[in-house]
Amino acid sequence: MARSYQELLAEAREVIPEITVAELAESVSADPGTLHIIDVREQSEWDEGYVPGSVHVPRGFLESRIAGVVGPDEPLVLVCAGGHRSLLAGQTLRNMGFSNVSSLVGGFTRWKQSGQDVAVPRTLSGDQRSRYSRHLLIPEVGEAGQLKLLDSKVLMIGAGGLGSPAAYYLAAAGVGTIGLVDDDVVDASNLQRQIIHTTDRVGMLKGESAKIAIEALNPDVQVNVHATRVTRENVLELIAGYDLIVDGADNFPTRYLLADASLMTGTPLVHASILRFEGHASVFMPHDGPCYRCLFPEPPPPALAPSCGEAGVLGVLCGVMGNIQANEAIKVLLGIGDTLAGRLLVYDALGMTFTELKVRRDPNCPACGPDATLEFRDYEAWCAGPHANPVGVST
Amino acid sequence: MSTVRIPPVLRPAVGGARELSVEGATVGEVLESIYSDHPEVRAQLVTDGGELHRFVNIYLNDEDVRMLDWLDTPVEDRDTLLILPAMAGGASASPAHP
DSSP states (O other): OOOOHHHHHHHHHHHSOEEOHHHHHHHHHHSTTTSEEEEOSOHHHHHTOBOTTOEEOOGGGHHHHGGGTOOTTSOEEEEOSSSSHHHHHHHHHHHTTOOSEEEETTHHHHHHHTTOOOBOOOOOOHHHHHHTHHHHTSTTTHHHHHHHHHHOEEEEEOSSTTHHHHHHHHHHTTOSEEEEEOOOBOOGGGTTTOTTSOGGGTTSBHHHHHHHHHHHHOTTOEEEEEOSOOOTTTHHHHHTTOSEEEEOOSSHHHHHHHHHHHHHHTOOEEEEEEEBTEEEEEEEOTTTSOOHHHHOSSOOOGGGOOOHHHHOBOHHHHHHHHHHHHHHHHHHHHTOSOOSBTEEEEEETTTTEEEEEEOOOOTTOTTTSTTOOOOOOOHHHHHHOTTTSOTTOOO | OEEEEOOGGGGGGGTTOSEEEEOOSBHHHHHHHHHHHOHHHHHHHBOTTSOBOTTEEEEETTEEGGGTTGGGOBOOTTOEEEEEEOOOOOOOSSOOOO
16 A cells, blocks of 8 residues: 555654754764764755764665764664655665664755854856766765865976876876976977877976866866976975875986975975886885885986987877876875885886885985985986086085 | 896997896995996996996895995895986987976
């Protein structure tokens, strides 16, 4: 025999105790964190505000998601807009074996009208919800993680072989601010690997060209073009305000300068370098893991350090290594997973092998050791080798 | 015989090989064996005073030999030694000058 909505509610009321706004408020203030408050309303209702401390599990997902939120014997209060859906949700949870379920009389509407505190979530817009939907499905990212990415600021050194894929994917991922440091212009010989640039932008400043590509891809991203080389004079100013540095530099003086500046400012440094078919990648967390100079205390002489301009590089290799950087940057920003901190990944594209080497903090590291006194040096002269300038002597 | 992986910058000095199979009971012996077959490698890796340059890292399997017994570290058959100088990377035609 068919039963009416009113009959269903009446049945639910017989088994689900109801608590008042005053009781809930008292319970929360007397014993915060013990009582789980589950809000079963729809997303758009939740976005307007909720009882502080509550967890959002829409009614439609209640059965599938509740187990990850609260245990079957823990006390929980269900909240909806007016107190009806929460009663029916309570019935469902009772059927699933949840023993300590109650429902807020009058729901969130009465809570708000009673003058209780209301939390308003920072939320993604509808467009953003659609754009980042595949991130939102990943528990490690989710809406909170996506909002974190949108608040994040990444400084990309170089908008070239590594910077193209790294910045492009970070932009697609919704990293809200990307600074691009490069004073070079797009050359036809770049296009074999620097996929953020296009043939019709040859001759344009790389930062400006990348900005066009990023803005066309994702309007959420603020692109700051820094059309300059990184120098001792400007590096601290460039880094200020950014959460993380991605090193896509093409030379040792810049890499050692960035390593020192990363330590001075406490800014994580995501490293990669490339040559021919070989790529290196690591993550340097300042004073919390090895630094670049724990790994490579001194630069090799120019004869052993050819640039890709001299030795060549497989274009695709840049994509692999730049995307490893983007991957690691996102993990550092979100604080998830195991990064390459303490490890150097060596990728041989020709043999298709990935080799992991241990990188340990050097207790005597001249840059991050306990006795280190960090100051900028003449990196150019230092990397030019002992004939140009005695190794290790700051000038 | 252990396997020694040769980085791109040293391959011209060993006739282009990416890997060498080398005899030697210690890291030092393996390197000496490479130097005797390929003298140019010594010139690139070793200082005038006979020490390995500080810009060269040697790994036995995944461990930096600086953390082991340096050149005296024993090498077993089927171990892999990896010679690893830092790479600047990058593809600029004109190197940047910080």
